[in-house]
Amino acid sequence: MPKLKRLEYNNYDIYVKNREWIFFKSLFILxxxxxxxxxWSSNYSSPSIFQNLHENLPALKCFYLNMNFDFINEDLLNNLIFHxxxxxxxxxxxxxFIRCQQNLIMIIDDMQTNFxxxxxILLAMNEQYDxxxxxxxxxxxxxxSKVIEISICKFC
Structure with a gap:
């Protein structure tokens, strides 16, 4: 597996526990x-899902990701922007492309302020990277419910 050059992973219909293994387990360095x-779709994914992405995949040149969450996690958004x-x-x-959905009854004022x-911050990055x-x-x-859709595109 160390010589693998391309990986496609599709898990929209089936819930698989620990699907993020390739992204944060140092055991899987490719x-x-x-x-x-x-x-994939998820009713749970770790907010720190990509913390070891570049260490585990040091030669990565192209990254395509489409995720749907059944919740809005502030830690996920925080990690997206700052980590x-x-x-x-x-x-x-x-x-x-990341899509998050949450029942409105679960969203408090502080959460909306953070959103x-x-x-x-995310939209200011458009200006920063011109x-x-x-x-x-x-x-x-x-x-x-509330739905947040985030799209990030670099040279596409």
Missing amino acids: PQLRTIKAQ WWPIFLKIERINI DTFQS GFVKTEWIEKSSTI
Whole structure:
């Protein structure tokens, strides 16, 4: 497996526990992997899912990710902006789409304030990287739930 250069992982329909193994277990270092495509739905994923991405996949050039969460996790958004971002800057091509959904009854004012802060920081990155990285944050609310969709695209 160390010579693996491309990995595609699709798990939209089936819940698999610990699907993030490749991203944060140092046991799985793939030194020649250049491209990874991953997509899944989740009722649970670790907010620190990509903390070892660049150490485990040091030659990674293309990263495609599509994730759907049944919850909105502030730690996930915090890690996206403050921990993953420096890692993403080291990768040549990125296309990430994250969709989170939460019952409105579960969202308190402090959470909404944090969402607004995360949104403004993420969108400010559009100006900071001037076309090199494009970010988008879409928030939709219905009578029962809130949906946040985040898109990050680098050279795509």
